[in-house]
């Protein structure tokens with residue numbers, strides 16, 4: 001059987017699903033294919049933050065307001081397709097851990113215009129009022145708008161929403177795409193796809209694709225651990241970003257510590273070194289909690305970024321119908337839907353892509 005479609009998207013993570021959704025909103029039909037399951041790549045993390053103040057200086061992220069609006073409405077839309085809550089707008093604390101960090105964060109804060117209610121500078125004492133016994137030197141930031149997401153659960157709900165909107169999603173298939181000049185042919189187990197366009201939204205594996213191996217991607221492995229406090233509730237509702245991050249979801253007594261840090265890695269599995277590293281990071285922020293908590297689950301994934309830390313979107317220079325959407329870095333949640341909308345707009349109206357994210361900032365060699 002032959003199935004014709006406008007776009008075939010390889011990859012069922014934040015990038016692929018957001019693009020399928022945005023194309024549909026622009027009346028463009030697509031199908032999604034994932035070699036594993038939906039959210040089986042970096043987008044399967046059990047705890048991630050929507051954090052518009054990133055890095056050591058807590059700099060406001062690129063197009064923060066627009067990105068934030070897109071992800072919040074997307075989370076709300078997908079939530080209707082899940083039986084349990086997978087996101088919480090529970091705020092985000094960013095304590096400085098040493099003097100220089102506090103100075104840099106404060107300088108950055110003083111020269112940034114934040115939307116009303118997004119971000120406040122707090123003294124040490126004020127940080128201690130929000131979170132008693134947290135390690136903090138010379139103050140930090142409080143972002144009441146911060147959102148914490150079970151990203152894997154978000155992906156599952158998002159895929160249910162897309163299916164209900166008529167988008168076909170095929171999992172456990174890794175077809176070899178054949179270019180027929182004006183369309184792409186992909187053989188699945190029981191169906192053949194003829195797609196006018198092909199999109200690689202394949203996360204970190206994009207870096208090894210012969211179509212895209214000339215793009216200077218940086219791959220960094222990260223690990224997250226789910227901790228359980230041995231006795232009693234945690235006593236704080238918010239998430240924290242200091243060394244790595246501490247994500248609080250719905251449970252009273254569990255939290256997630258995560259960090260991406262391994263530039264050289266030989267496999268994608270969580271391991272004992274990861275556990276030790278995450279414990280050390282947790283100890284630096286919340287020493288007492290580290291003593292009182294045990295790890296009940298561990299997960300690993302790869303973050304894909306580019307030299308200017310901006311995603312990559314665009315058309316392959318040697319093809320008229322081969323596209324890439326990758327390199328979402330540590331801000332996949334913030335960037336995903338906003339950039340998918342931007343790309344669908346570009347395709348349908350001819351509006352230019354933002355130069356910072358345009359694939360053509362790199363040259364095919």
Ligand SMILES: Cc1cc2nc3c(=O)[nH]c(=O)nc-3n(C[C@H](O)[C@H](O)[C@H](O)COP(=O)(O)OP(=O)(O)OC[C@H]3O[C@@H](n4cnc5c(N)ncnc54)[C@H](O)[C@@H]3O)c2cc1C
Pocket residue numbers: 010011012013014015016033034035036037038039040041042043044045047048049050173174175201202203204205221222223224245258259260300301302303304325326327328329330331332333334
């Ligand atoms: C430890 C860790 C913590 C993070 N924390 C945060 C956070 O707090 N906030 C945040 O915003 N971001 C965070 N990120 C980053 C975020 O997870 C990523 O930016 C985002 O998930 C990338 O989405 P993606 O769709 O590009 O890739 P992926 O999620 O990796 O999806 C790619 C998909 O493509 C599939 N695939 C691969 N090759 C093929 C093929 N040939 N054919 C078909 N399918 C294929 C894979 O199976 C996979 O499902 C974190 C990342 C890590 C690793």
